[in-house]
Amino acid sequence: MIKAILIFNNHGKPRLIRFYQYFAEDMQQQIIRETFHLVSKRDDNVCNFLEGGSLIGGSDYKLIYRHYATLYFVFCVDSSESELGILDLIQVFVETLDKCFENVCELDLIFHMDKVHYILQEVVMGGMVLETNMNEIIAQVEVQNRLEKSEVRPFLSSSKSFPLIYVFGFSQVSAIKYSLSVL
């Protein structure tokens, strides 16, 4: 089971939080701070696993994270999940974001938190992995976006007018490494 998914930037500012277990708002913020503290002091060339923080988890839980340019993607998972599988899932999620936002950058996440949530909902549901096939995820997201467009939305239009400041270097990011034969 996945207990929480946190996305925050290099300064610890939350960009998306998704808890699959109830925590009050102030506790959520503490968890973000603690997780940021744990993750941010690690070099980029050390392993991507951390044996949980004190606030979230316990002995059965691990923090599995990936760091892309300005953003940290952190999954808090228990022992029923495969560590390498989750690393790949993060990669799938990020690549999906990249496809849906066409060259995703932190600003996309900042201004379209709701959309990121909708994409995440197609990947993970209630703490369990729902879909790992990127094409399937993108297809479902697109159908729903079309559905939304067909219903009139006068003021929630999504135009990407801001410049790309922190573009992820996706061309350099390797493909899904650990489960090669899947994709």
Add this chain to the structure above:
Amino acid sequence: MALKIVKGSIDRMFDKNLQDLVRGIRNHKEDEAKYISTCIDEIKQELKQDNIAVKANAVCKLTYLQMLGYDVSWAAFNIVEVMSSSKFTYKRIGYLAASQCFHESTDVIMLTTNQIRKDLSSPNQYDTGVALTGLSCFVTPDLARDLANDIMTLMSHTKPYIRKKAVLIMYKVFLKYPESLRPAFPRLKEKLEDPDPGVQSAAVNVICELARRNPKNYLSLAPLFFKLMTSSTNNWVLIKIIKLFGALTPLEPRLGKKLIEPLTNLIHSTSAMSLLYECVNTVIAVLISLSSGMPNHSASIQLCVQKLRILIEDSDQNLKYLGLLAMSKILKTHPKSVQSHKDLILQCLDDKDESIRLRALDLLYGMVSKKNLMEIVKKLMLHVDKAEGTTYRDELLTKIIDICSQSNYQYITNFEWYISILVELTRLEGTRHGHLIASQMLDVAIRVKAIRVFAVAQMATLLDNAHMLTGNTQRNGICEVLYAAAWICGEFSEHLENPMETLEAMLRPKSQEGNTDSTTAQEASQLMIDRLPLFVQSANLEVQERASCILQLVKYIQKLQQKDVEVSEEVCALFAGELNPVAPKAQKKVPIPDGLDLDAWINEPPSEKVDEKELARRREARKQEQANNPFYIKASPSSQKVYQETPGVEHIPVVQIDLSVPLKVPGLPMSDQYVKLEEERRQKERAEKKKKDKKKRKEKRSGRGKKHDSGPESEEDITPAHMVDIVTEEMPENALPSDDDERDPADPHKALDIDLDKPLADSEKLPVRSHRAAEVLKSPAEDEEGENVSSLEPKKKSSKEKREKKKDKDKDRKKSKEEKKKKKHKHEEKEEADLLCGQADEPAFQSEETNEVVTPPTSTSADVSDLDFWLSNAPVPSNTQEAATVAAAEAAPAPGAISVTTPDSEPEEPKDTEMEETKSSKHKKKKQKREKEDKEKKKKKKHHHHHHHHGDKGGEESVQNGTVEEEEPLPPMSNYCLLAENSYIKVAYDIQGNLQDGSQVVVSVIFENKCDSFLKSMEFNVLDSLNSKLQRPEGSGPHDSLTIPFQLPPGVSNEARFVFTVQSIIMPQKLKGTLTFIVKNEESSTHEKLDFKLHFTCTSYLITTPCYSDAFAKLLESGDLKSSSIRLEGVNMPFHHLLARICFHHHFSVVERIDSCASMYSRSIQGHHVCLLVKISSQTVSVDAKCDEPTLLGNVLDEIKQTFSQC
């Protein structure tokens, strides 16, 4: 601002969307909080408007603010409003907000039930999807109960998108509403073979999650998962399944054996590291479960270790980390194979990545032996010196202590060395683990009697140099050590070389506590009187108390001494006697005396309440106190790790001395010297041993000189210099035998420990909307009555067999419960026994043990024995204790058939059937028909009425079984047909295909003793044909008969199973066979023989396999199938009876049924598809069939014809 005021309220709805909010927040970095509070005010205004678009926009912004840490629960009702919008766009916003901020105590959740139900059944699959996603985050027990049935229906939705979501959410529903697990499980299990990979993966996910918590309930699914594992190519699914097997193997070692081969293959073939890693992990789990000497598995261990070494050597830190993690699992059972990689692991200790260093440390823990402990610890001490950062150093410290103290100091051969290591560790700067060191010192000093002299001397030195430990403020954590030192000196003061000096040192105000209940008191009485008053005023309550006590005591003794009264002996007696440690659970186990009510107030409670914080603080303080007190044995080392500094330490006045000289105290030992000493000691011992051996050999010169001691010294050769006393932990007299502290009672998974193999009872059906409404109307008394009637009536009216069956089920249930209890008991007893160090002096324990022996594990259900069969691949005789009725219950192994044979417990129906029977016998045939029709009409009415109460759930489910509930019930059916019979014995049999092996069928044979004599030595033999052969145990010839492993007393029947291998399954076949047995009564015994013919019909090669309509359609379209058809004339039975018969007797399942037309599907054990289209029109049934094997099809159709010509 001014502009905003000008804006009319109508315009406001267009003024700020999520992007504007975000932009605004970014532009107000200095006064963010203020800006957000104005935004919240705006949002509140927007929420008041009627326009749903404005509301949705506001809720969307709230979701963003929630992420920033703002509590938005005040808008819960508005969120519900937005959720109920008819537009998908807004609905989605509403559900997202709800999933982010709703939780179990959000009260508006109650209002959402109907809305969610509506969304779940929406024609738009994305409405349904959004509702499912949202619900998965905030489902409550109430929602779970009310919606379980709706979600269960969605599991069979036509869209895989909905199916996979519905399947996944069931896990959440189970957690909140455990009663739903059993009714929903069959369908969940079906989804494991869903044609859509996403749905399949979801089902695997859910079952894995369930099985992880209660693995034993899911053992019977092992064959299915095995099949999936060998057939699936989806790595995500494979990983889950393989992880699941890792959880199952400890329960069933045979499963492990079966797994080794496919897993090894996967390890060799896969290119996905994640899969490889999980395979290795599960192989390790298997090896652990098989750990008892399996020589041929050493290859597997080698393979694992070798693969892990590759991972560890990889430059990818992630793989390195996981490799070490898995290695530590192997270590537990196969330390030797890991120990050979010591070099690699020591190398990892120098890795730049701290996580990896920590994992390497873990491994080190298991690699020590008596031989290398000193060496390894020496290396670690070097690391301690080098380590930067206190966390890692503290981790090293705890690891050193863990390594040394593991399994009762098993590897420590020289405790002087260990004490000096501990003393060296006290010199660490800024460690948090002073307490840990202290507890080790205490533990060693208490339990190793021989070391006390040395320990006391060391502790006295430590106390003497106390200023060095307390001198630096950073060293506060280490003060704990002084406490231990003082305690040891006090408790074992007889070993003190220079008591006065030590006492002096202890009483220096800077040292910790003066709780020295020491016999040396009298000698130093004067000194104490001078100093103690200082402590009487100490801030620490305990110090105060003890100081006053001793002060008074000493003053009194002094008085007596002045009067020349000889008191020294009395004083000695005062401090005589050793206190033993108390077991951690001792307090809990004190039985409550009769008549004592612990909850009753002794005095009236004080009116003012102590506030929570104060309570918590006190509790914490008490825990600290206990942790400090050596007479409490800590439950586990982990609890010690959690421990942090005592808050009390700050209160004690500490004189600070600035120390510029490095800390090398002449009196303190250096642990290094012991390494050398120890080596010498061992050599000496070895030399002595050799001498002895030589002597022995001389004595036994003529004997066999098998023993060679020339090899490297083995573990056993090293004798420890000191013995560890295992001090028994004291338990109160007549301690309660067991308590449930195994599992956290709040664990939601405890409720999911449910036997899934039991057939479903009617009472377990999921509640349905209309049903609940009706229930509310009824008064409770009525309700109860109704229930009574429904449970009594069918019992009265149903046939004997049914009653017996039910009884038997009850019995089984009880049995399994008892067994569970016993297991629990046993487990706990074991633990206790461990604590008591094998002193099993409790009679309760023994009797329990013998009970366990008397009742052998009975296989409680057909599924379990199926599993046995699958695991053993050889004939498994059913248990001798199994009664015949169980065998009868097993007659319906196909899931579809079960509900056909089990009678509906609806009260009216059995009555009707009986009436019909009695009447029809009285009336003439012509009248009979009309009557029947009449009755059917009536019945339909009744059923409609009935439905009003019970809802439509059952109807929907039973479509799959070929029956619709509103139609006439079915007569009981059995697939067992007579094999042979004579005056002694009656033999019936049934043939079932084996799903796992396309060339095997299982013949279940029931033997019933009809006579008054004892039947024994039964032997079963079949004349094999080229095509079909009876599987005989290895080593027996092709014509040998099989001995049936039971005897039959008069009137008893029992079942045995035989496995046959078949090559071709397209033709029916008959095999001749004989049964021989001895009839024994009081006077004589005779040898009897019974010939029979086993008829392998083509039907028996078919296996009930569910199929979805879309897959079915594809199959028909494929054009690979040959068709054929038959017509059955004069069938006058209801259509659903007809379908049920085909399902039951010929192992088909209904794919779809429309009015008087149904499509059916089955599969042969060799994978042939058989599809039927059955139509009925006025007593004529036409069956159009398609199959990829025309001969098989022809034979199956013939058999179907045969079935209907018989009735």
